[in-house]
Amino acid sequence: MKKVVLITGASSGIGKETAKLLLKKGHTVYGSARRTEKMKDIEQLGVKLLAMDVTKDITIVEGIETIIKHEGRIDIIVNNAGYGSYGALEDVPMKEAKYQFEVNVFGLARLTQLVLPYMRKQNSGKIINVSSIGGKIGEPHGSWYHATKYAVEGLSDSIRMELKQFGIDVVVIQPGAIKTEWNKIARENLIKVSGDTAYGQLAHRHAKQLEQADKKFGSEPIVIAKTITKAIESKKPKTRYAVGGGAKPILLIRKIVSDKMFDSILLHQMTKA
Numbered sequence: 001m002k003k004v005v006l007i008t009g010a011s012s013g014i015g016k017e018t019a020k021l022l023l024k025k026g027h028t029v030y031g032s033a034r035r036t037e038k039m040k041d042i043e044q045l046g047v048k049l050l051a052m053d054v055t056k057d058i059t060i061v062e063g064i065e066t067i068i069k070h071e072g073r074i075d076i077i078v079n080n081a082g083y084g085s086y087g088a089l090e091d092v093p094m095k096e097a098k099y100q101f102e103v104n105v106f107g108l109a110r111l112t113q114l115v116l117p118y119m120r121k122q123n124s125g126k127i128i129n130v131s132s133i134g135g136k137i138g139e140p141h142g143s144w145y146h147a148t149k150y151a152v153e154g155l156s157d158s159i160r161m162e163l164k165q166f167g168i169d170v171v172v173i174q175p176g177a178i179k180t181e182w183n184k185i186a187r188e189n190l191i192k193v194s195g196d197t198a199y200g201q202l203a204h205r206h207a208k209q210l211e212q213a214d215k216k217f218g219s220e221p222i223v224i225a226k227t228i229t230k231a232i233e234s235k236k237p238k239t240r241y242a243v244g245g246g247a248k249p250i251l252l253i254r255k256i257v258s259d260k261m262f263d264s265i266l267l268h269q270m271t272k273a
Contacts, residue, residue, distance in 0.1 A: 002026055002027055002028060003027045003028070003075040003076050003232065004027070004028045004030075004067065004071045004073055004074050004075045004076070005022055005027050005028065005029050005030065005075065005076040005077075005078065005232070006030045006032065006050075006063070006064075006067060006074060006076070006077045006078070006111075006115070007019050007022075007029065007030070007031050007032065007077075007078040007080055008032050008033070008052065008054060008077075008078065008079055008080050008081035008107075008108075008111065009032075009033060009080040009081035009082065010031030010032055010033050010039055010042070010047070010080070011031075011033035011034075011035055011036075011038035011039050012038065012180065012181055013178070013180030013181060013182070013221045014080055014130065014175070014178065014180060014221045014224045014225060014228075015031065015033070015078070015080040015081070016031070016039070016042060016221070017220075017221040017222045017224070017225035018078060018080070018224070018225040018228050018229070019031045019042050019047045020042055020045060020047075020225070021222070021225045021226065021229050022229060022232070023042075023045055023046050023047055025229060025233070027076075027232075028048070028071060029046070029047045029048065030047070030048045030049075030050055030063075030067055031043075031047045031048070031049055031050070032049075032050040032051070032052035032063055032081075033051075033052065033081075034051070034052070034053045036049045036050075036051050048070075050063040050066060050067075051063075054081050054102075054103060054107025054108070054110070054111060055099070055102045055103055055106075055107055057110060060107070060110055060111055060114060061114065064111075064114045064115060068118060073118060073122060074115050074118050074119070074125070075119075075122070075124065075125055075126070076125065076126045076128065076232055077111060077112065077115050077126075077127055077128065078128040078130065078228060079108040079111060079112065079127070079128065079129045079130060080130040081103060081107060081108070082103055082104040082108075082130065082148070083100070083103060083104070083182065083185060084134075084142070084145040084182055084185065084186040084189075085099075085100050085144060085145060085185075085186070085189050086141045086142050086145060086186045086187070086189050086190035086193070086194075086206075087141055087189060087190055087192075087193030087194045087203075088140070088141055088143075088193070088194045088197065088198075088199040088203065089143045089144075090197075090198075090199070091193045091194045091197050091199065092143075092144060092193055096144075097144045100144050100145065100148055101144075101147075101148055101151070104145075104148035104149070104151075104152065105148050105151045105152060105155070108129060108152065108155075109155060112127055112159070115127075116163070116168070119163075119166065119168050120166045120168070123166060123167045124167045124168065125166075125167070125168045125169070126168070126169045126170075126171060126231070126232060126237070127156075127159070127163070127168065127169070127170045127171070128171050128173060128228055128231060128232065129152055129155075129156050129170070129171070129172050129173070130173045130175070130224075130228075131149050131152045131153055131156070131172050131173060131174050132149045132174060132175055133174050133175070133176050133242060133246075133247050133250055133251055134146045134149045135149035135150050135152055135153040135172075135174060136150075136153070136174070136251055136254060137250065137251075137254050137262070139206075139266055140199075140202060140206060140266070140267070140270075141190050141194060141199070141202075141203060141206055142186075145186070152172070153172060156170050156171075156172045157239075160239060169237055170239070171231045171237050171238070171239065171240070171241070172239065172240045172241070173224060173227060173228060173231070173240075173241050173243070174240060174241065174242040174243070174247060174251070175219075175224050175243060175244040175247065176217070176219065176242070176243070176244035176245045176246040176247030176248075176250065177213050177214055177217045177218040177219065177244060177245030177246055177247075178218060178219055178220075178221055178223070178224060178244050178245065179214060179218040179219065179220055179221065180221055183210055183211070183213075183214040183218070186210060187207045187210050187211060190203055190206060190207050190210075191203060191204065191207050195207075202270060205270045205271065205273050206270050206273075208273040209269055209270045209272075209273035212273055213245070213246070217245035217246050218244075218245045219243075219244040219245045223243055223244050224243060224244060227241045227243045253265065
């Protein structure tokens, strides 16, 4: 059945590939991002564009109103907008920490708030939250990023139970290493913030390890797009899908070893880089 889908962060990577794939599947797709000029290619394919900044409430409200005005319903939201800003906790300004929560958590939550009245009225819908394996593990220099993804995991678990009575599914996508702008942005920010501080030595090793992991194990964004599509088209989707470079092995290791052993494994990988 044809669905009306809204995808945030559709200007690149996972969001853009998901928009293209869902369009091919025959769904009505709205793609949103701060910079719509980066989505002109998918607009030509048939994706409907929305200028939306998830940290600015008026743009979210207007985006949802536009969809309802033209479609009369909304069936799926893919909360994909997010970014990773790395740096040692001591070095990261609180302004940056708060902004990362605004994008990765509060923007996601606000958009979900706005679509739920329509989904409840329909007695159907799916909320697809793109989290990360970083929502189940920690790593040095990623305290704020991982904190946001842990928050997305907890939020998703909670609303899944709230919304079951209305026929609304909540699905978490947990990508591993994916070849997108995310890795480069995280690495550059890590060196900018902590490269010349007391944490510099480990920060440089971590940045190098992130780059190596991206090249050796990174999956293409289409892998995640296919998983999101699978969850959307499934009558009974799983609550979580861990996919992409190293996702399942890393989560398995995290589950079976102690906290300190997992710390040692991560730090050893960085020492080798």
